Amino acid sequence: MKFSIAVNMNRFSAESSMKTVIADTLELVKMADQGGFEIAWGSEHHCIEMTIAPNPFVQLTYWSQHTRDIRLGTTVICAPYWHPIRAAEEAALVDLYTNGRLELGLARGAFQYEFDRMANGVSQKEQGGEYLYELLPALKSLWAGDYSHQGKHWQFPRATSVPKPLQQPHPPLWVAARGPDTFDWAIENDLNVMSTPLQKPFEEVLDLGSKLKHAMAKYPKKPRPRWLVLRNACVYDNKSQWRIPVAAATRYAAQFQGLFTTDGEVVDGFPQELPLERSSSSDYADNASWNNMLFGTPEQVTEKLMMYQHAGVDSFCYGANFGMDTRTALRSLELFITKVKPNFD
Numbered sequence: 226m227k228f229s230i231a232v233n234m235n236r237f238s239a240e241s242s243m244k245t246v247i248a249d250t251l252e253l254v255k256m257a258d259q260g261g262f263e264i265a266w267g268s269e270h271h272c273i274e275m276t277i278a279p280n281p282f283v284q285l286t287y288w289s290q291h292t293r294d295i296r297l298g299t300t301v302i303c304a305p306y307w308h309p310i311r312a313a314e315e316a317a318l319v320d321l322y323t324n325g326r327l328e329l330g331l332a333r334g335a336f337q338y339e340f341d342r343m344a345n346g347v348s349q350k351e352q353g354g355e356y357l358y359e360l361l362p363a364l365k366s367l368w369a370g371d372y373s374h375q376g377k378h379w380q381f382p383r384a385t386s387v388p389k390p391l392q393q394p395h396p397p398l399w400v401a402a403r404g405p406d407t408f409d410w411a412i413e414n415d416l417n418v419m420s421t422p423l424q425k426p427f428e429e430v431l432d433l434g435s436k437l438k439h440a441m442a443k444y445p446k447k448p449r450p451r452w453l454v455l456r457n458a459c460v461y462d463n464k465s466q467w468r469i470p471v472a473a474a475t476r477y478a479a480q481f482q483g484l485f486t487t488d489g490e491v492v493d494g495f496p497q498e499l500p501l502e503r504s505s506s507s508d509y510a511d512n513a514s515w516n517n518m519l520f521g522t523p524e525q526v527t528e529k530l531m532m533y534q535h536a537g538v539d540s541f542c543y544g545a546n547f548g549m550d551t552r553t554a555l556r557s558l559e560l561f562i563t564k565v566k567p568n569f570d
Protein backbone atom coordinates (compact mmCIF):
# COMPACT_ATOMS: atom_id res chain seq x y z
CA MET A 226 0.00 0.00 0.00
CA LYS A 227 1.31 3.41 -0.99
CA PHE A 228 0.61 6.75 0.64
CA SER A 229 -0.53 10.08 -0.67
CA ILE A 230 -1.49 13.26 1.13
CA ALA A 231 -4.39 15.69 0.75
CA VAL A 232 -3.46 19.22 1.79
CA ASN A 233 -5.92 22.09 1.93
CA MET A 234 -5.41 25.77 2.48
CA ASN A 235 -7.94 26.79 5.08
CA ARG A 236 -8.82 29.69 7.32
CA PHE A 237 -11.28 29.57 10.20
CA SER A 238 -10.85 33.18 11.22
CA ALA A 239 -10.45 36.46 9.37
CA GLU A 240 -7.42 37.14 11.56
CA SER A 241 -5.47 34.29 9.91
CA SER A 242 -2.93 35.53 7.37
CA MET A 243 -3.15 34.04 3.88
CA LYS A 244 0.64 34.29 3.59
CA THR A 245 0.95 32.12 6.68
CA VAL A 246 -1.66 29.66 5.38
CA ILE A 247 0.22 29.31 2.07
CA ALA A 248 3.56 28.80 3.83
CA ASP A 249 2.17 26.25 6.31
CA THR A 250 0.51 24.28 3.52
CA LEU A 251 3.70 24.19 1.49
CA GLU A 252 5.61 22.96 4.55
CA LEU A 253 3.35 19.91 4.76
CA VAL A 254 3.80 19.16 1.05
CA LYS A 255 7.59 19.50 1.28
CA MET A 256 7.70 17.18 4.28
CA ALA A 257 5.58 14.61 2.42
CA ASP A 258 7.93 14.82 -0.57
CA GLN A 259 10.98 14.27 1.62
CA GLY A 260 9.16 11.49 3.48
CA GLY A 261 8.52 9.42 0.36
CA PHE A 262 4.82 10.03 -0.21
CA GLU A 263 3.71 9.14 -3.73
CA ILE A 264 1.23 11.95 -4.48
CA ALA A 265 0.20 15.31 -3.00
CA TRP A 266 -3.39 16.21 -3.82
CA GLY A 267 -4.93 19.68 -4.12
CA SER A 268 -8.68 20.24 -4.29
CA GLU A 269 -11.05 22.66 -6.02
CA HIS A 270 -13.55 24.69 -4.04
CA HIS A 271 -14.99 28.17 -4.36
CA CYS A 272 -16.11 30.97 -2.06
CA ILE A 273 -15.36 29.11 1.20
CA GLU A 274 -12.44 29.89 3.51
CA MET A 275 -12.34 26.41 5.04
CA THR A 276 -10.99 25.06 1.71
CA ILE A 277 -9.29 27.78 -0.31
CA ALA A 278 -8.76 26.22 -3.72
CA PRO A 279 -10.08 28.26 -6.65
CA ASN A 280 -7.80 26.50 -9.15
CA PRO A 281 -5.92 23.31 -8.22
CA PHE A 282 -3.66 23.62 -11.28
CA VAL A 283 -2.21 26.87 -9.95
CA GLN A 284 -1.63 25.31 -6.55
CA LEU A 285 0.07 22.23 -8.01
CA THR A 286 2.32 24.36 -10.17
CA TYR A 287 3.40 26.31 -7.08
CA TRP A 288 4.08 23.11 -5.16
CA SER A 289 6.07 21.70 -8.06
CA GLN A 290 8.64 24.49 -7.74
CA HIS A 291 9.40 23.45 -4.17
CA THR A 292 9.34 19.63 -4.46
CA ARG A 293 11.37 17.06 -6.33
CA ASP A 294 9.83 13.60 -6.52
CA ILE A 295 6.26 13.67 -5.26
CA ARG A 296 3.58 13.47 -7.92
CA LEU A 297 0.91 16.16 -7.90
CA GLY A 298 -2.79 15.53 -8.30
CA THR A 299 -6.19 17.22 -8.39
CA THR A 300 -8.82 16.09 -5.90
CA VAL A 301 -10.61 17.10 -7.96
CA ILE A 302 -11.53 19.33 -10.83
CA CYS A 303 -15.31 19.66 -10.67
CA ALA A 304 -16.66 18.94 -14.14
CA PRO A 305 -19.58 21.43 -14.15
CA TYR A 306 -17.18 24.33 -13.55
CA TRP A 307 -14.87 23.63 -16.50
CA HIS A 308 -15.14 24.02 -20.25
CA PRO A 309 -13.47 20.94 -21.81
CA ILE A 310 -10.93 22.94 -23.82
CA ARG A 311 -9.86 24.94 -20.80
CA ALA A 312 -9.57 21.81 -18.65
CA ALA A 313 -7.57 19.90 -21.29
CA GLU A 314 -5.15 22.76 -21.91
CA GLU A 315 -4.56 23.68 -18.28
CA ALA A 316 -3.98 20.05 -17.33
CA ALA A 317 -1.54 19.61 -20.20
CA LEU A 318 0.37 22.75 -19.29
CA VAL A 319 0.69 21.71 -15.65
CA ASP A 320 1.90 18.29 -16.76
CA LEU A 321 4.65 20.06 -18.70
CA TYR A 322 5.46 22.48 -15.88
CA THR A 323 5.80 19.58 -13.42
CA ASN A 324 7.88 17.42 -15.79
CA GLY A 325 5.18 14.77 -16.08
CA ARG A 326 4.12 14.56 -12.44
CA LEU A 327 0.41 15.31 -12.89
CA GLU A 328 -2.35 12.96 -11.70
CA LEU A 329 -5.75 14.22 -12.87
CA GLY A 330 -8.72 13.59 -10.62
CA LEU A 331 -12.23 14.40 -11.86
CA ALA A 332 -15.61 14.56 -10.13
CA ARG A 333 -19.20 15.66 -10.50
CA GLY A 334 -18.85 18.13 -7.60
CA ALA A 335 -20.22 17.90 -4.10
CA PHE A 336 -21.48 21.16 -2.66
CA GLN A 337 -24.82 22.59 -3.79
CA TYR A 338 -23.58 25.87 -2.30
CA GLU A 339 -20.94 25.99 -5.03
CA PHE A 340 -23.27 24.82 -7.81
CA ASP A 341 -25.53 27.76 -7.03
CA ARG A 342 -22.60 30.10 -7.67
CA MET A 343 -20.40 28.30 -10.21
CA ALA A 344 -22.82 26.23 -12.29
CA ASN A 345 -25.89 28.43 -12.70
CA GLY A 346 -27.69 26.67 -9.88
CA VAL A 347 -28.03 23.26 -11.51
CA SER A 348 -28.72 20.38 -9.16
CA GLN A 349 -25.60 18.65 -7.94
CA LYS A 350 -27.48 15.41 -7.33
CA GLU A 351 -29.45 15.35 -10.57
CA GLN A 352 -27.05 16.90 -13.11
CA GLY A 353 -23.51 16.82 -11.73
CA GLY A 354 -22.86 13.40 -13.22
CA GLU A 355 -23.99 14.52 -16.68
CA TYR A 356 -21.17 17.04 -16.85
CA LEU A 357 -18.61 14.50 -15.64
CA TYR A 358 -19.65 11.86 -18.17
CA GLU A 359 -19.53 14.41 -20.99
CA LEU A 360 -16.21 15.96 -19.95
CA LEU A 361 -14.03 12.83 -19.90
CA PRO A 362 -14.30 11.73 -23.58
CA ALA A 363 -13.90 15.35 -24.67
CA LEU A 364 -10.64 15.64 -22.72
CA LYS A 365 -9.22 12.47 -24.22
CA SER A 366 -10.18 13.55 -27.73
CA LEU A 367 -8.73 17.05 -27.33
CA TRP A 368 -5.42 15.62 -26.13
CA ALA A 369 -5.36 13.26 -29.13
CA GLY A 370 -5.85 15.91 -31.84
CA ASP A 371 -8.52 17.88 -33.68
CA TYR A 372 -11.99 17.31 -32.29
CA SER A 373 -15.40 18.97 -32.46
CA HIS A 374 -18.05 18.53 -29.79
CA GLN A 375 -21.82 18.69 -29.83
CA GLY A 376 -22.96 17.61 -26.40
CA LYS A 377 -25.76 18.49 -24.03
CA HIS A 378 -23.73 20.93 -21.96
CA TRP A 379 -20.94 22.05 -24.30
CA GLN A 380 -20.68 22.63 -28.03
CA PHE A 381 -17.65 23.81 -30.01
CA PRO A 382 -16.22 23.46 -33.55
CA ARG A 383 -13.00 21.66 -34.40
CA ALA A 384 -10.21 22.35 -31.90
CA THR A 385 -7.38 20.64 -30.07
CA SER A 386 -5.59 21.01 -26.77
CA VAL A 387 -2.61 23.36 -27.00
CA PRO A 388 -0.29 22.26 -25.52
CA LYS A 389 -0.43 18.48 -25.31
CA PRO A 390 0.50 16.74 -22.04
CA LEU A 391 4.00 15.39 -21.49
CA GLN A 392 2.62 12.04 -20.34
CA GLN A 393 1.15 10.21 -23.31
CA PRO A 394 -1.56 9.64 -24.21
CA HIS A 395 -2.49 11.62 -21.09
CA PRO A 396 -1.75 11.82 -17.34
CA PRO A 397 -3.18 9.09 -15.09
CA LEU A 398 -6.90 9.71 -14.66
CA TRP A 399 -8.92 9.30 -11.48
CA VAL A 400 -12.57 9.77 -10.57
CA ALA A 401 -14.14 10.39 -7.18
CA ALA A 402 -16.65 7.60 -6.59
CA ARG A 403 -19.08 6.64 -3.85
CA GLY A 404 -22.15 5.42 -5.73
CA PRO A 405 -22.27 2.17 -7.72
CA ASP A 406 -22.96 3.96 -11.01
CA THR A 407 -19.73 5.94 -10.75
CA PHE A 408 -17.75 2.80 -9.88
CA ASP A 409 -19.21 1.11 -12.97
CA TRP A 410 -18.36 4.11 -15.13
CA ALA A 411 -14.81 4.21 -13.76
CA ILE A 412 -14.13 0.58 -14.68
CA GLU A 413 -15.74 0.95 -18.10
CA ASN A 414 -13.54 3.96 -18.87
CA ASP A 415 -10.26 2.70 -17.37
CA LEU A 416 -10.15 5.24 -14.54
CA ASN A 417 -8.49 4.91 -11.17
CA VAL A 418 -10.87 5.38 -8.24
CA MET A 419 -10.66 7.71 -5.26
CA SER A 420 -13.17 7.31 -2.44
CA THR A 421 -13.86 8.80 0.94
CA PRO A 422 -15.90 7.07 3.64
CA LEU A 423 -16.50 10.56 5.11
CA GLN A 424 -17.11 10.31 8.87
CA LYS A 425 -18.57 6.81 8.67
CA PRO A 426 -17.21 3.65 10.35
CA PHE A 427 -14.75 1.29 8.71
CA GLU A 428 -17.66 -0.78 7.40
CA GLU A 429 -18.16 2.02 4.89
CA VAL A 430 -14.69 1.29 3.48
CA LEU A 431 -15.70 -2.34 3.07
CA ASP A 432 -18.91 -1.25 1.35
CA LEU A 433 -16.97 0.95 -1.08
CA GLY A 434 -14.63 -1.97 -1.77
CA SER A 435 -17.64 -4.16 -2.47
CA LYS A 436 -18.92 -1.64 -5.01
CA LEU A 437 -15.54 -1.73 -6.73
CA LYS A 438 -15.60 -5.54 -6.86
CA HIS A 439 -19.12 -5.58 -8.29
CA ALA A 440 -18.14 -3.06 -10.95
CA MET A 441 -15.10 -5.14 -11.91
CA ALA A 442 -17.29 -8.22 -12.21
CA LYS A 443 -19.42 -6.40 -14.81
CA TYR A 444 -16.31 -5.74 -16.93
CA PRO A 445 -14.16 -8.86 -16.49
CA LYS A 446 -11.81 -7.94 -19.36
CA LYS A 447 -10.94 -4.57 -17.87
CA PRO A 448 -7.83 -4.19 -15.70
CA ARG A 449 -8.26 -3.50 -12.01
CA PRO A 450 -7.87 0.21 -11.28
CA ARG A 451 -5.92 1.69 -8.42
CA TRP A 452 -8.15 2.39 -5.43
CA LEU A 453 -7.42 5.32 -3.13
CA VAL A 454 -9.20 5.98 0.15
CA LEU A 455 -9.02 9.31 1.97
CA ARG A 456 -9.36 9.78 5.73
CA ASN A 457 -8.44 12.67 8.00
CA ALA A 458 -5.36 11.67 9.94
CA CYS A 459 -3.53 12.70 13.08
CA VAL A 460 -0.70 10.83 14.78
CA TYR A 461 0.26 12.01 18.26
CA ASP A 462 2.89 11.09 20.85
CA ASN A 463 0.68 9.82 23.65
CA LYS A 464 -2.90 8.68 24.12
CA SER A 465 -3.85 11.67 26.25
CA GLN A 466 -3.83 13.87 23.12
CA TRP A 467 -6.76 12.12 21.46
CA ARG A 468 -9.19 15.02 21.94
CA ILE A 469 -7.14 17.42 19.79
CA PRO A 470 -7.96 15.88 16.37
CA VAL A 471 -11.45 14.84 17.47
CA ALA A 472 -12.37 18.41 18.39
CA ALA A 473 -10.93 19.74 15.12
CA ALA A 474 -12.74 17.11 13.03
CA THR A 475 -16.07 17.80 14.76
CA ARG A 476 -15.76 21.54 14.23
CA TYR A 477 -14.82 20.97 10.58
CA ALA A 478 -17.77 18.63 10.02
CA ALA A 479 -20.20 21.11 11.57
CA GLN A 480 -19.16 23.68 8.94
CA PHE A 481 -18.89 21.13 6.14
CA GLN A 482 -22.42 19.74 6.39
CA GLY A 483 -24.29 22.90 5.42
CA LEU A 484 -22.48 23.18 2.10
CA PHE A 485 -24.23 20.10 0.68
CA THR A 486 -27.60 21.82 0.89
CA THR A 487 -28.96 25.34 1.02
CA ASP A 488 -29.39 25.12 4.81
CA GLY A 489 -25.93 26.32 5.75
CA GLU A 490 -25.09 30.01 5.91
CA VAL A 491 -21.75 31.36 4.69
CA VAL A 492 -20.74 34.80 5.90
CA ASP A 493 -17.87 36.52 4.09
CA GLY A 494 -16.57 33.11 3.04
CA PHE A 495 -16.81 31.46 6.46
CA PRO A 496 -19.37 28.62 6.72
CA GLN A 497 -21.39 28.77 9.90
CA GLU A 498 -21.51 25.64 12.03
CA LEU A 499 -24.64 23.51 11.90
CA PRO A 500 -25.62 21.44 14.95
CA LEU A 501 -24.53 17.82 14.63
CA GLU A 502 -26.27 14.75 15.98
CA ARG A 503 -23.78 13.67 18.62
CA SER A 504 -25.60 10.93 20.53
CA SER A 505 -23.66 7.82 21.45
CA SER A 506 -24.83 6.16 18.22
CA SER A 507 -23.84 9.10 15.99
CA ASP A 508 -20.82 9.11 13.68
CA TYR A 509 -20.01 12.50 15.23
CA ALA A 510 -19.77 11.28 18.81
CA ASP A 511 -16.25 11.68 20.17
CA ASN A 512 -15.56 7.94 20.40
CA ALA A 513 -16.96 7.33 16.90
CA SER A 514 -14.87 10.14 15.44
CA TRP A 515 -11.74 8.68 17.00
CA ASN A 516 -12.56 5.16 15.87
CA ASN A 517 -13.54 6.11 12.32
CA MET A 518 -10.75 8.55 11.50
CA LEU A 519 -7.04 7.73 11.34
CA PHE A 520 -6.33 9.17 14.79
CA GLY A 521 -4.00 7.65 17.36
CA THR A 522 -0.49 6.93 18.51
CA PRO A 523 1.89 5.43 15.92
CA GLU A 524 0.99 1.95 17.13
CA GLN A 525 -2.76 2.59 17.00
CA VAL A 526 -2.57 4.20 13.55
CA THR A 527 -0.48 1.31 12.21
CA GLU A 528 -3.09 -1.15 13.45
CA LYS A 529 -5.89 0.85 11.81
CA LEU A 530 -4.00 1.07 8.51
CA MET A 531 -3.57 -2.70 8.40
CA MET A 532 -7.35 -2.90 8.02
CA TYR A 533 -7.26 -0.69 4.93
CA GLN A 534 -4.48 -2.76 3.42
CA HIS A 535 -6.42 -5.99 4.03
CA ALA A 536 -9.50 -4.37 2.44
CA GLY A 537 -7.61 -3.96 -0.83
CA VAL A 538 -6.80 -0.25 -0.65
CA ASP A 539 -3.88 0.49 -2.98
CA SER A 540 -3.23 4.05 -1.83
CA PHE A 541 -4.15 5.52 1.51
CA CYS A 542 -4.62 9.27 1.33
CA TYR A 543 -3.62 11.04 4.53
CA GLY A 544 -5.94 14.01 5.16
CA ALA A 545 -3.41 16.40 6.64
CA ASN A 546 -5.23 19.50 7.81
CA PHE A 547 -8.81 19.94 8.93
CA GLY A 548 -8.58 22.75 11.45
CA MET A 549 -5.72 21.58 13.63
CA ASP A 550 -2.97 24.09 14.41
CA THR A 551 0.11 23.95 12.21
CA ARG A 552 2.41 22.65 14.91
CA THR A 553 0.12 19.67 15.57
CA ALA A 554 -0.30 18.95 11.85
CA LEU A 555 3.46 19.00 11.22
CA ARG A 556 4.23 16.84 14.25
CA SER A 557 1.55 14.37 13.16
CA LEU A 558 3.04 14.06 9.68
CA GLU A 559 6.53 13.68 11.12
CA LEU A 560 5.38 10.82 13.34
CA PHE A 561 3.55 9.19 10.43
CA ILE A 562 6.69 9.32 8.26
CA THR A 563 9.08 8.07 10.93
CA LYS A 564 6.93 5.68 12.99
CA VAL A 565 4.05 4.47 10.78
CA LYS A 566 4.99 4.52 7.12
CA PRO A 567 8.08 2.26 7.53
CA ASN A 568 5.72 -0.56 8.57
CA PHE A 569 4.30 -0.56 5.03
CA ASP A 570 7.40 0.12 2.94
